[in-house]
Amino acid sequence: MPHRFDVLDSFRGLAAILVVFVHMHYVGSFIEPDFFRESFLFVEFFFVLSGFVLAHGYALKTNLNFKKFIISRSFRLFPLHLFTLTIIVLLEFGKLYAYNKGFNFNAVPFTGSQNPHDILPSALLLQAWLPGVETFSWNAPSWSISIEFYMYMLFFISLYINKPYFYIAWFTISILSFSILFTNTNIPLGDLAIARGLSSFFAGSLIYFIFRKVHTKVTLKKELFTLLELSVLVLVIITVSSSVPNKSIVATFLFIIQVFIFAFQKGYISKFLCNKVFLYLGKLSYSIYLTHSIILFGSLSIYMIVEKVFKIKVSQTIDEVRFIDLGGPLYNNMAILAILGIVVFISHFSYKHIELKGQALGKRINLKGITD
Numbered sequence: 001m002p003h004r005f006d007v008l009d010s011f012r013g014l015a016a017i018l019v020v021f022v023h024m025h026y027v028g029s030f031i032e033p034d035f036f037r038e039s040f041l042f043v044e045f046f047f048v049l050s051g052f053v054l055a056h057g058y059a060l061k062t063n064l065n066f067k068k069f070i071i072s073r074s075f076r077l078f079p080l081h082l083f084t085l086t087i088i089v090l091l092e093f094g095k096l097y098a099y100n101k102g103f104n105f106n107a108v109p110f111t112g113s114q115n116p117h118d119i120l121p122s123a124l125l126l127q128a129w130l131p132g133v134e135t136f137s138w139n140a141p142s143w144s145i146s147i148e149f150y151m152y153m154l155f156f157i158s159l160y161i162n163k164p165y166f167y168i169a170w171f172t173i174s175i176l177s178f179s180i181l182f183t184n185t186n187i188p189l190g191d192l193a194i195a196r197g198l199s200s201f202f203a204g205s206l207i208y209f210i211f212r213k214v215h216t217k218v219t220l221k222k223e224l225f226t227l228l229e230l231s232v233l234v235l236v237i238i239t240v241s242s243s244v245p246n247k248s249i250v251a252t253f254l255f256i257i258q259v260f261i262f263a264f265q266k267g268y269i270s271k272f273l274c275n276k277v278f279l280y281l282g283k284l285s286y287s288i289y290l291t292h293s294i295i296l297f298g299s300l301s302i303y304m305i306v307e308k309v310f311k312i313k314v315s316q317t318i319d320e321v322r323f324i325d326l327g328g329p330l331y332n333n334m335a336i337l338a339i340l341g342i343v344v345f346i347s348h349f350s351y352k353h354i355e356l357k358g359q360a361l362g363k364r365i366n367l368k369g370i371t372d
Contacts, residue, residue, distance in 0.1 A: 005056075006282075007262045008049055010273040013281025015042040016288040019141065020343060023296055026332035027316070027325040035241040041248055042240075043144050044200045045255040050148055051204025052211075052259050054155055059166075059205070064159055068366045073152050075362025077125070077145055077286075080354045084139050084290045085123055091297060103308065106322070113137045125149045128193045135193050141289055147197035155205065167206065174202040181249055200252050207256050211263050218264065225267035232258045233269070287347035287355060295343050299335075300324075 018039035021031040030036075058069070096109035110116055118137035121127045128135045128146040135143050154173075158166045177199035181192060220228075236254050244250055262270055281288075303314050303324055315322050326332055 005053070005263055005265065006279055007265045007270045007273045008052070008259060009282030009285075010275075010278035011258075011262065011282075012046070012049060012285040013278060013283070013288070015039075015045050016285040017281070017340065018042050019289060020292045020296075020340060021336075023292065024336060024339070025321055025323045026336055027323045028329040029332040029336055030329075031336060033241070035237055038240050038247075041251045044196060044248060044252045045258075046144060047148070047197050047200035048204035048207075048252065048255045048259055050151075051155075051201040051206075052208045052263070054152065055205040055208035058156065059159060059208070061159075064156070066156055069156050070153065071362050071366055072359075073149065075358045075365070076355075077149055079358030079361075080287060080290055080350060081125065081139075081142055081145060082123060083350070083354055084294060085119075085142070087294055088139050088297075089119065091294070113140065122146075128197075139290060139293055141293060143193060144197070145290070147194060148201070151197055151201050155201070167209065170202040170205050174199050174206065177202075178249060178252075182246060196248065199249075200255070203252070203256050204259060207260050211260055215264060220266070222266060222268060225261075225264060226269060227267075228261050229267040229269040232261055281344070284344065284347040284351050287350040288343055291346050291350055292343045295339060295346060299339050 018036065019042060021036045022038075022040045024031060026032070058064070092109050092114050098104075099109050107114075113134045113136055115134065115137065118127060118133050121130050121133045122138045122142065125142070125146040127133050127137050128143050129150060135146075158169050161169055177195040177197075180195040181199060184192070232254065236251070236258060239247065239251050239254055261267075262273075264270070265274070300322070306312055307314055314326055315324050317323070324332065324335070326335055
């Protein structure tokens with residue numbers, strides 16, 4: 001059994017970059033095909049992978065300690081989350097100052113999804129769980145972190161159920177959540193966001209145990225594993241790009257298969273994804289995911305200032321979406337790559353100086369608790 005699933009970490013980084021592309025709009029650029037426009041579905045991949053990894057790390061432990069688990073998870077997620085939320089709130093004050101000076105950044109500051117009422121729920125990662133709170137408030141990508149954090153608690157509590165009953169609990173939660181998504185049932189929580197998380201996360205947890213049962217028994221040649229890897233990736237790309245009914249559910253099941261196949265790490269594609277560049281993107285994935293909204297807002301603000309000050313038209317609205325056009329596909333694609341480079345660069349520092357230090361603090365607190 002691998003101690004760490006390196007290939008799956010690489011996919012985490014690639015999925016984070018695809019989510020960045022979802023939030024960028026440049027006329028005639030390489031990110032305008034349907035696959036990139038629909039890549040918000042890779043949030044379900046994050047959920048599946050989290051369930052798989054958490055099951056690997058905790059499901060078979062005998063010395064369960066809820067306090068240590070929550071401290072570890074909290075110091076993994078909250079430092080960067082609170083940092084990015086603080087930056088976005090400060091930017092909103094900057095928008096308010098500009099608004100009072102007659103410059104409007106599309107929306108009136110502190111309204112809509114940037115409502116002051118939602119700051120505290122967002123800070124506590126409750127925005128996806130509380131009725132009356134905008135799920136995508138403030139740093140919009142953090143909605144999925146809101147789902148994950150409290151799913152972690154539910155997951156850990158389920159481990160106190162004797163085997164095999166926690167498998168049954170996971171299966172029941174996942175199936176009920178998939179049913180809610182399939183029927184598009186109106187629920188009071190999270191506008192189906194919670195069902196997206198629960199269905200995918202606990203399916204990922206279950207698939208880990210199937211993998212654990214068979215991983216030593218599967219002896220396919222590298223070429224056959226490569227064919228399986230390629231096949232599932234092609235199916236994922238086709239599905240994400242298409243308009244099939246219940247696409248999010250279909251995509252989630254493909255992500256489950258993808259995680260299962262690549263967990264073996266035996267094909268040539270797996271070998272390629274073990275390259276240190278992809279592995280490092282995997283490490284940066286959480287930072288990429290949470291910081292990219294700030295960078296994109298900054299770039300859009302620069303474009304709007306250029307338009308106002310220099311009277312140069314660099315944006316247009318198409319179907320209520322603001323597209324940037326810097327003079328043709330070449331310049332637009334260069335801008336996309338430049339912004340992506342900035343996101344990765346900033347993420348390197350936030351990972352090093354916020355994420356890792358937060359995790360280290362959590363470990364020190366847990367160690368202190370053991371020695372006290």
